[in-house]
Amino acid sequence: MKKPDPKPILSYTMARSLRCPLAWMIGLSLASASPGIALPLAGRAPSGIFQADRTVTGSVKDEKGEPLVGVTVTVKNNNAIGATTDLNGEFSLTIPQNLLDNATLVFSFVGYAPMETELGSQTRLDIAMNSSISQLDQVVIVGYSAKKVKFLSSSVSTINNEKLRDVTSNELPNLLQGKAPGVVVSSSSGDPTSAGRILIRGAGTISAGTSPLVVVDGNIGGSYNPVDVESISVLKDVAATGLYGSRAANGVIIVNTKMGKAGKTQISFNNTLGFAQATTGKFRLMDSQELFDFQSTFYPRDPSVLRTNTNWWDEAFRTGFVNNHNISASGGSEKTTYYVSANYYKEQGTQVENDKTGYNFRANLQTQLTKKLAAKVLFNGVFNKDNYANSNTLYDAYNNLPFDPAYDEAGAPIDARSYPGWLGRDRENFLHSIQYNYSKAQSLNVSTDVNLDYELTDKITLSSYNRINFLNGQSASYNDKRTKQGGANSGELYNGTTYSNRLLTSNRIRYSEDFGRHGVTLLGVAEAETTYSSSSSAAGKGLPPGRDVMSVATDVLTNPTGFNEQVAFRKFLGQLDYNYDNKYFLVGSFVNEFSSLFGKNNSTANFYQLGASWILSNEEFLKNNKTITFAKLRASNGTVGNADGISNFASLGLYTISTDASYSGLPGAAPSQKGNPDLTWEKIKSSNIGFDLSFFNRIDLVVDAYVKEASELLYRKPLAATTGYSYVWVNAGSIRNKGIEFSLTSTNVKGKDFNWETNLNMAFNRNKVLELSDGATVFNSGARQPIAVGHNMDEYNLPIWAGVNPENGDPQWERIVKDANGNVTKELTSTYSQAQTADSRQFSGKTAAPKFTGGISNTLTYKNFTLSAFFNFVYGNWVYNESRVYFDNDGLYESYNQMVLAEGWSRWEKPGDNATHPKPIVGGNKDSNQSSSRYLEDGSYIRLRNVRLGYSLPDNLLGRSGFSKVSVFVSGDNLWTGTRFSGTDPEVSLSQVDLSSGLSSLRYPISKKYLFGINFSF
DSSP: OOOOOOOOSOOOOHHHHHHOHHHHHHHHHHHHSOTTOOOOOTTOOOSSOGGGOEEEEEEEEOTTSOBOSSOEEEETTEEEEEEEOOTTSEEEEEEOGGGTTTOEEEEEETTEEEEEEEOTTOSEEEEEOOBOOOGGGOEEEETTEEEEGGGOOSOEEEEEHHHHTSSOOSSHHHHHTTSSTTEEEEOSBOOTTOOOEEEESOOOOSSSOOOOEEEETTEEBOOOOGGGEEEEEEEOSHHHHGGGGGGOTTOEEEEEEOOOOSEEEEEEEEEEEEEEEEOOTTOOBOOHHHHHHHHTTTSOOOGGGGGOOOOHHHHHBOOEEEEEEEEEEEEEOSSEEEEEEEEEEEEEOSBTTOEEEEEEEEEEEEEEOSSSEEEEEEEEEEEEEEEOOOTTHHHHHHHSOTTSOSBOTTSOBOOTTTOTTOOSTTOOOHHHHTTTOEEEEEEEEEEEEEEEEEESSSSEEEEEEEEEEEEEEEEEEEEOTTSHHHHTTTSEEEEEEEEEEEEEEEEEEEEEEEETTEEEEEEEEEEEEEEEEEEEEEEEEOOOTTOOSGGGOOEEEEEEEEEEEEEEEEEEEEEEEEEETTTEEEEEEEEEEEETTSOTTSSEEEEEEEEEEEEGGGSTTTTTOSSEEEEEEEEEEEEEEEOTTSOTTTTSOEEEEEEEEEETTEEEEEEEEEOOTTOOOEEEEEEEEEEEEEETTTEEEEEEEEEEEEESOEEEEEOOGGGTOSEEEEEOOEEEEEEEEEEEEEEEEEOSSEEEEEEEEEEEEEEEEEEOGGGOSEESTTSSSOEETTSOTTEEEEOOEEEEOTTTOOEEEEEEEEOTTOOEEEEEESOHHHHSSTTTOEEEEEESSOSEEEEEEEEEEETTEEEEEEEEEEESOEEEETTHHHHSSTTTTTTSOOBOOOTTOOBOOSTTOOOSBOOOOTTOSTTTTSSSGGGEEEOOEEEEEEEEEEEEOOHHHHTTSSOSEEEEEEEEEEEEEEEOOSSSOOOOOOSOSSSOOSEESSOBOOEEEEEEEEEEEO
């Protein structure tokens, strides 16, 4: 009798089998089985059920909505029924009828937390998986290698792109503000063409630079756009920064840009639009009535001036618009991946005639050329166009009188020089000038990297990392002869060009091997870098109106200038990295570096670094502890150098060829800089101790304490004219920074639909000058912030304000008096010249350096909604509000507008008044507005840096639209600031510039930004 045909256990169409490799293999097995032989799956009923089987389809994505390729999907307790996701993150599997009751699907993928979902009556499931990689398991780039955070022996802070990009800016410093302990970002201007300054663990130099070294994709320097950044690593102690030798004294910021991932091409289009308005805080200038009433007490005016009430601040500022658009594509195969991105960014400054436009293109390609040879080719091009504020707009906004009109009866801007009855001191209307004048610049910055890694053996890798960078810039500033700025010279034009190219090669050999519980890695690096740069400038005058080209200038305004320069660095380094049983870690390195910047007697320098760590949680006494889930102790000590910020020929004797030195039509030269063949690097010795703790796998705490002592400080020392030189570069003195910093991350709530995470970081730093050269006790004597032994280098030294004499309203200062026996007493004086002598100027005990800085953020997610808020704060710093010299001067400048007194301030009116402000007098009250501690103000503030609400459309709404993710958000930057500072904005530069910090002078305030964004991926 003929046997009946066996019933197939599972059946798949070819289309489905291509999506589900496991099912496809099972189908092949069934198709190739001998006739009459059944191949039942384990636990499977032999027959009679296939007609009621259910096919289930779906997709699996990560937290960002990107498809996950290769996710395993199985039926719980029956691994024989399963599938894997394809290149689109899609899966399909058929479940037999007898398994449908209470069926649960299990989703598992390396690096992600497994998920279980009850099937119920559903035929399609769209799953979002969460990464299971903890902060401790993240891999960061440190020096010339990559390590998991938990294995580091150094102090490193890492910020991923999501936390970086909450604030809208095209400048990395602005995005970093408040997000890493010990990293202080400050800005002296809200101008979009001006980036903030970064200071890591305090300033430790006099004349050299304080900016950290930037490393992009493994090579020193380079260009990038913030939208292409995958993560930022901030290296702070010598165990991490030391391999960068002479340029690591101020810390290192490592920028890692995005790379492609194998799988289907992912295209993303991200758009942000919004507007910005200048912040003014509690600051307000007087209107006509207020100014008239104030001046009536000492400088009566005709009431007719009240007919005009011009708000010059409103005329100078506007609502600026912000546009940020980015399109990127990434993908590739197992051997070759790519990431391509283009970005357009334009931000109008809130001040008129001021904006920044940026274009960026990046292409990152990585490929496995052979089994042993891998290559990366990285290209980035940045084109920027900057329009700078011109025609003294900001100055006039603060100081012009509201009595003066901005426009004539026809609505045209008035030329104040010819307007009868103009009352303001400077007879200047910027609205008239900006019709014709401009100041602008443009630059093109292109860099290309070719990085090769060759596995000589399974233990030895040879690498060659190479970069070439080109920078070309042009600038132009034009003052038309029809304006006040250009009138004196019948029109002015300034042109400048800059060019530089930089060549870098870094060649490395790495040996790594494990011997049982022992692990050893040896690294050797030989690196060379050369930079060529040139510049030229010219200025002409006598130009016809509206003709802004140098060829029509009829005379030379200043002599043309220019230079051609070449600077070289060379470095050799070796490093030993050892660990035992993933418990004990030791790292040591030695660096020898040469630089053409320094004298022939000291052109090379040696630096060393040592680091150690102990993971206590891997010891038996803490293993499997449910409270302390991770614990590590760290320590490091070593030296680095600083070569940043000095001139390229600082060690050489220089002459200046100029008209001043010429004679009888023949060119002549005069000495300008004295040579110093012994000039060498600043040396910084640093020690760090820290610990990392995790509690309940929910709370992460990182604490570091450090001491950083800089010696042989680079100083541009002025020389007396009798020497025949202007100055000489020397190594002089030492400065110490010490402090404590911590970061705390807490997962407060973690549920199926709702999550809440808090991040807090704070840093405390103290600075002290320990020694100066030649037995000196002070450098830059007479300055507002001299460099003095025993004092903070940012401490103010000036006449001490003693308030207002209640009897007569005169200003008072402290005067230091010494008697014949040398006894010192303090007296009050109303004569400024007695208070500003060298003996009477005093260290105030107030410094521009904050006592602590930090930031706190909260991120809440509920289903597809995300709400985040980020505050940054600065406390304990003092700001010298120099702006008040102009508009808070007790009658000195009656032709300037005045500020409305801040809350709690008062002006003296009659005997017995205890006032903060002296009696106003025409021409000023006894120099009351001269430099003194009167204008020192508490610069502490807390700012709502960003708040953001986002929503991602669920997959069932996307349907067959072709989009894999669509998200929208609304965002606000700098919406609120809490401070006692009287000016528009308490934020000032906390890094020393020209031996000065903490200065607020006619401040261009930062902007409040209101933004909307929509992002697509497909």
